[in-house]
Amino acid sequence: MANPRYRQIAEVLREQIESGALQPGRQLRTEIELRERYGASRNTIRDAIKWLTTLGLVETKPGQGTFVVQKIDPFVTTLTAGPERPGGAAVVIPGQDGYGEIDRSQPVQPRKLTYTSPQIEIQKADRIVAGQLQLAEGSQVISRHQRRYIDGTPWSLQTSFYPRAFAVTGADRLVDADDIREGTVQYLADTLGLRQVGYRNWIKVRPPDVTEASFFGLPQDGRVGVFEILETAFDQTATPMRLTVTIFPTDRNQFIVNAGEVPADQFIREDLT
Amino acid sequence: MANPRYRQIAEVLREQIESGALQPGRQLRTEIELRERYGASRNTIRDAIKWLTTLGLVETKPGQGTFVVQKIDPFVTTLTAGPERPGGAAVVIPGQDGYGEIDRSQPVQPRKLTYTSPQIEIQKADRIVAGQLQLAEGSQVISRHQRRYIDGTPWSLQTSFYPRAFAVTGADRLVDADDIREGTVQYLADTLGLRQVGYRNWIKVRPPDVTEASFFGLPQDGRVGVFEILETAFDQTATPMRLTVTIFPTDRNQFIVNAGEVPADQFIREDLT
DNA sequence: GGGTATTTGTCCGTATGTATT
DNA sequence: AAATACATACGGACAAATACC
Numbered sequence: 001m002a003n004p005r006y007r008q009i010a011e012v013l014r015e016q017i018e019s020g021a022l023q024p025g026r027q028l029r030t031e032i033e034l035r036e037r038y039g040a041s042r043n044t045i046r047d048a049i050k051w052l053t054t055l056g057l058v059e060t061k062p063g064q065g066t067f068v069v070q071k072i073d074p075f076v077t078t079l080t081a082g083p084e085r086p087g088g089a090a091v092v093i094p095g096q097d098g099y100g101e102i103d104r105s106q107p108v109q110p111r112k113l114t115y116t117s118p119q120i121e122i123q124k125a126d127r128i129v130a131g132q133l134q135l136a137e138g139s140q141v142i143s144r145h146q147r148r149y150i151d152g153t154p155w156s157l158q159t160s161f162y163p164r165a166f167a168v169t170g171a172d173r174l175v176d177a178d179d180i181r182e183g184t185v186q187y188l189a190d191t192l193g194l195r196q197v198g199y200r201n202w203i204k205v206r207p208p209d210v211t212e213a214s215f216f217g218l219p220q221d222g223r224v225g226v227f228e229i230l231e232t233a234f235d236q237t238a239t240p241m242r243l244t245v246t247i248f249p250t251d252r253n254q255f256i257v258n259a260g261e262v263p264a265d266q267f268i269r270e271d272l273t
Numbered sequence: 274m275a276n277p278r279y280r281q282i283a284e285v286l287r288e289q290i291e292s293g294a295l296q297p298g299r300q301l302r303t304e305i306e307l308r309e310r311y312g313a314s315r316n317t318i319r320d321a322i323k324w325l326t327t328l329g330l331v332e333t334k335p336g337q338g339t340f341v342v343q344k345i346d347p348f349v350t351t352l353t354a355g356p357e358r359p360g361g362a363a364v365v366i367p368g369q370d371g372y373g374e375i376d377r378s379q380p381v382q383p384r385k386l387t388y389t390s391p392q393i394e395i396q397k398a399d400r401i402v403a404g405q406l407q408l409a410e411g412s413q414v415i416s417r418h419q420r421r422y423i424d425g426t427p428w429s430l431q432t433s434f435y436p437r438a439f440a441v442t443g444a445d446r447l448v449d450a451d452d453i454r455e456g457t458v459q460y461l462a463d464t465l466g467l468r469q470v471g472y473r474n475w476i477k478v479r480p481p482d483v484t485e486a487s488f489f490g491l492p493q494d495g496r497v498g499v500f501e502i503l504e505t506a507f508d509q510t511a512t513p514m515r516l517t518v519t520i521f522p523t524d525r526n527q528f529i530v531n532a533g534e535v536p537a538d539q540f541i542r543e544d545l546t
Numbered sequence: 547g548g549g550t551a552t553t554t555g556t557c558c559g560t561a562t563g564t565a566t567t
Numbered sequence: 568a569a570a571t572a573c574a575t576a577c578g579g580a581c582a583a584a585t586a587c588c
Contacts, residue, residue: 004556030572041558046573054327054494056480062573063566074477080353080532198533204347205478205498205523207329221327225478225498225523238536250478250498250523257530259353260471263511277575303553314577319554335554336585 006047009038013048017057017068028058028066054223056251072252075111075150079201079229080258113155115148120177122164129161132232132243140164142174147215154216157247160184166192184242185233194235196242202230205250216249225250279320282311286321290330290341301331301339327496329524345525348384348423352474352502353531386428388421393450395437402434405505405516413437415447420488427489430520433457439465457515458506467508469515475503478523489522498523 016022029037034045049066052058060066121143123129130137145159167175170191174180180187188194207222218224226247233242289295302310307318322339325331333339394416396402403410418432440448443464447453453460461467480495491497499520506515 006556032572043559044557047556049573051494054496056495060573061566062564063571065572079530196533198531198535200535201530201532203476203528203530205500221324222329223327223496227478234533234535238534255476257352257474257476258471259474260469260507261511262471262473262507279575305553316578317576320575322554333554334585335583336552338553 005040006044006051009034009040009045009048010051012038013052014055014057017052022068024068024070026068027064028068030065053219056223059219074252074254075155075248076254076256077248078256078258080256111150112152113148113150114152115146117179118144118146118177120144120175122175123161125161128230129243132230133161133163133240135163142167144174155248156253157212157215158244159246160242160244162242188241194241196233197236197238199231199233202232203255204228208247208249212247212249218249218251227253227255278313279317279324282307282313282318282321283324285311286325287328287330290325295341297341297343299341300337301341303338329496332492347525347527348428348521349527349529350521351529351531353529384423385425386421386423387425388419390452391417391419391450393417393448395448396434398434401503402516405503406434406436406513408436415440417447428521429526430485430488431517432519433515433517435515461514467514469506470509472504472506475505476528477501481520481522485520485522491522491524500526500528 013022013028022028028034028049031042031045031049034040034048035042038045049058049060053060057069058066059069123141123143125133125135125137125139125141127137129135129141130139133141135141141164142162143159144162145157147154148156148158162171162174166188171188173187174184182190185196188196205225205227208216208218208224208226210220212218212226213220213222216226218226226249229246229248231242231244231246232240233244235241286295286301295301301307301322304315304318304322307313307321308315311318322331322333326333330342331339332342396414396416398406398408398410398412398414400410402408402414403412406414408414414437415435416432417435418430420427421429421431435444435447439461444461446460447457455463458469462469478498478500481489481491481497481499483493485491485499486493486495489499491499499522502519502521504515504517504519505513506517508514
């Protein structure tokens with residue numbers, strides 16, 4: 001069985017999709033119809049469709065049918081936007097699939113960033129947090145967690161960690177469940193004299209956990225991964241002052257990293273932080 | 274059927290794996306044994322195992338059995354290492370899962386980067402290449418493609434594009450199927466006076482195509498994605514001089530991006546470019 | 547190299563449950 | 568309430584890959 005039946009059928013359907021004969025959003029024939037058309041059992045048809053779903057080409061909806069997936073207009077975030085930039089993402093430009101096929105005929109819609117008010121916890125630092133903040137494992141840290149949306153659609157989950165000491169030596173608003181409107185970078189400079197002079201981003205991709213999959217509306221089967229970005233910020237004494245962990249789904253996010261002298265990106269519209 | 278049978282069975286197995294009762298690399302019971310143990314049909318057992326596969330917890334090998342996956346010691350690449358840095362990755366530090374659990378008791382093994390000699394083609398620029406190099410679509414470009422390995426295991430696929438004109442105005446070694454030992458950055462500076470003053474990386478994640486899956490040994494079902502990194506390099510006149518597209522599997526690669534002043538990473542061992 | 551046992555992969559048919567329209 | 572479409576579950580048969588003697 002060099003090429004199993006279900007793969008052959010999937011291949012035919014794949015070509016129809018990629019050739020454009022089946023437009024994104026369009027419904028496929030039902031499993032029963034496909035069974036008759038290809039003379040295979042319904043289970044084999046289902047294997048073919050299941051294969052296409054793992055390839056990310058179609059999605060099935062109980063009671064409705066099977067549909068060609070819509071490509072998502074991606075969010076593009078610049079990770080290098082000056083050392084004083086607040087944690088997390090800096091600039092978001094409208095998607096356009098990242099390949100410069102910008103439609104300049106009509107003005108680009110600015111996107112609207114919203115977020116929940118921070119959820120504050122005092123936690124014991126686990127190995128990861130402790131390692132990045134150069135604290136002893138088990139030290140107390142302040143955790144500030146937010147869910148962030150762009151134009152109402154879930155965009156990212158962000159958690160920032162600070163040494164617990166910060167809140168008892170002058171920066172007590174870190175433990176308030178309110179936004180720090182001037183930005184935590186500015187606030188820590190004002191209260192503790194900590195200037196953020198640089199940061200390091202550590203980028204990895206992994207399958208989402210249950211919370212993440214449900215927040216982002218990802219398929220439960222872990223087919224779509226998430227970026228996990230650890231941003232460690234350093235003060236003027238080269239000591240880590242903050243760790244921010246941000247989660248982005250890979251299916252709707254891209255990142256830009258600039259080094260040296262790079263011409264400004266024409267499409268950048270708005271600083272959303 | 275709030276919680277289908279196969280998910281319940283998968284859940285039990287998942288707990289055994291994550292609790293450590295089933296060590297990585299260990300073999301699970303055979304489908305027949307599991308069928309008897311859980312009183313389900315073999316197909317239901319198979320559904321449970323398939324679920325664990327999409328979660329990335331186990332892998333099946335025909336004729337052998339089902340095994341708990343081994344975590345791969347990741348490669349970590351720094352994307353920001355000075356404007357003159359040659360295309361692609363700059364520095365690779367040994368894995369340690371990226372969370373600072375470095376074992377300092379024994380010296381870290383330096384890793385060995387090898388690569389195939391470049392495969393040269395003259396191509397017409399597609400929309401993507403033309404857009405990044407600011408050429409007309411269909412212009413001729415030089416394509417230099419390499420497969421790269423670390424310690425013998427497939428690490429990345431890299432293709433660099435240059436305007437065809439470069440090879441007829443002095444940089445003719447660009448079309449030789451030989452390494453340019455001093456590096457193409459240096460070579461283009463020497464021959465054409467083009468100084469690389471900066472570059473922009475565009476990072477996205479997508480499912481691998483067939484070529485990539487087979488080169489990296491990824492499962493054919495697209496469960497493991499690949500990073501696609503477009504690096505556009507600019508010369509002293511802010512004109513794009515090179516586009517390098519590099520593909521890395523997400524299951525064994527992580528990236529670091531530095532901005533501003535960041536303390537040197539203690540674990541960095543070797544510049545592999 | 548060949549043969550055999552073991553294990554997963556493919557394919558079929560059927561029945562019933564659940565979600566949506 | 569009824570019809571439609573996908574989801575789950577069972578049981579059976581044979582194929583293909585691997586390991587071992």
